Amino acid sequence: MRYCTLGEMNASRIVMGCMRIGDKPLEQTEKVIVNACSGGVNMFDLADVYGGGNCEKVFGVAMRDLEIPRKNYILQTKCGICKDGEGNIHRFNFGKDYILNSVENSLKRLNTEYIDILLLHRPDTLVDTDEVGEAFERLQEDGKVRAFGVSNFSAMQMKLFRSCGIEIVANQMQFSLGHTAPVDAGFNVNMYKEESVTRAGDAMEYCRLRKIPVQAWSPLQYGFFKGVFVGNDRFPVLNKELDRQAEKYGVSPSAIALAWILRHPAFKQVVTGTTSPERMTELCKAGDVMMSHEDWYALYLATGKILP
Numbered sequence: 001m002r003y004c005t006l007g008e009m010n011a012s013r014i015v016m017g018c019m020r021i022g023d024k025p026l027e028q029t030e031k032v033i034v035n036a037c038s039g040g041v042n043m044f045d046l047a048d049v050y051g052g053g054n055c056e057k058v059f060g061v062a063m064r065d066l067e068i069p070r071k072n073y074i075l076q077t078k079c080g081i082c083k084d085g086e087g088n089i090h091r092f093n094f095g096k097d098y099i100l101n102s103v104e105n106s107l108k109r110l111n112t113e114y115i116d117i118l119l120l121h122r123p124d125t126l127v128d129t130d131e132v133g134e135a136f137e138r139l140q141e142d143g144k145v146r147a148f149g150v151s152n153f154s155a156m157q158m159k160l161f162r163s164c165g166i167e168i169v170a171n172q173m174q175f176s177l178g179h180t181a182p183v184d185a186g187f188n189v190n191m192y193k194e195e196s197v198t199r200a201g202d203a204m205e206y207c208r209l210r211k212i213p214v215q216a217w218s219p220l221q222y223g224f225f226k227g228v229f230v231g232n233d234r235f236p237v238l239n240k241e242l243d244r245q246a247e248k249y250g251v252s253p254s255a256i257a258l259a260w261i262l263r264h265p266a267f268k269q270v271v272t273g274t275t276s277p278e279r280m281t282e283l284c285k286a287g288d289v290m291m292s293h294e295d296w297y298a299l300y301l302a303t304g305k306i307l308p
């Protein structure tokens with residue numbers, strides 16, 4: 001496993017995502033955590049909304065059962081997405097009281113004294129950045145949150161926050177061989193093509209400029225949670241190339257898909273959402289693959305994208 005710098009922390013490049021653990025047997029989740037740690041993972045990603053709060057609860061119980069010392073892992077959670085009683089998203093909220101309340105509730109559910117990194121989940125267009133700054137200051141002073149980051153933010157949105165004195169240690173964005181939007185526009189600058197549209201708001205370039213690590217979410221999904229592309233008949237060319245490289249590098253095709261993300265200089269981390277202990281062991285090997293320049297492009301082209 002390779003590691004990267006996240007604020008003042010030394011974090012594994014593979015992060016265990018906990019969005020799908022809410023309805024899984026506790027014993028299974030504990031095995032995934034154990035295998036992740038054995039594979040070198042030292043960071044876990046959650047959110048107040050995952051499983052309606054249940055994912056944070058399950059994680060808290062699992063870590064207590066496993067007796068993993070709190071200082072041995074980096075705990076990241078998020079706030080800012082509000083859901084109604086039926087679990088549907090009805091607004092985004094970066095209000096001071098909302099942030100402070102959310103953190104209190106997360107700390108209780110997670111059964112911990114502090115959160116290492118708090119991400120603002122999705123941009124709230126009504127944000128008052130001064131309020132966010134006040135909330136962050138209070139949380140840091142009280143020792144409840146060590147560092148802050150964002151998720152799904154464009155370059156200008158990050159710039160706005162930073163101009164108000166808010167330090168950002170990470171941006172979490174969707175990126176995979178089934179969702180290449182963050183890099184497509186960079187290949188097609190100044191052209192009349194669909195791919196020329198800057199969908200990721202220059203976030204990668206800005207993050208590289210400011211040395212803010214980007215974390216990739218849903219590394220094996222295509223579209224917006226449409227399914228997994230690995231082993232999927234809808235993507236024969238891509239799977240043929242994944243299989244070829246899996247053999248070459250001696251890891252599974254899914255690990256190759258993660259290694260492809262980590263080969264990009266902006267994407268310092270990938271957040272995997274598997275709930276299978278065996279898959280977790282296999283995916284951790286992606287953290288050691290040094291994919292060649294040529295193989296990275298071969299996979300990009302295998303998605304059906306064309307270089308100009």
Ligand SMILES: NC(=O)c1ccc[n+]([C@@H]2O[C@H](COP(=O)([O-])OP(=O)(O)OC[C@H]3O[C@@H](n4cnc5c(N)ncnc54)[C@H](OP(=O)(O)O)[C@@H]3O)[C@@H](O)[C@H]2O)c1
Pocket residue numbers: 016017018019020045046121151152172173216217218219220221228230254271272273274275276279
């Ligand atoms: N910031 C954001 O807006 C945002 C949005 C979404 C997610 N996230 C974060 O990103 C994490 C990952 O998201 P995700 O769960 O959608 O990502 P993912 O790793 O692309 O997908 C995991 C899902 O794919 C399934 N799967 C099927 N075949 C697989 C294979 N060969 N290898 C591995 N998994 C396979 C897994 O099933 P099994 O469990 O059976 O392996 C699981 O249901 C989340 O846990 C969350 O922490 C963040």
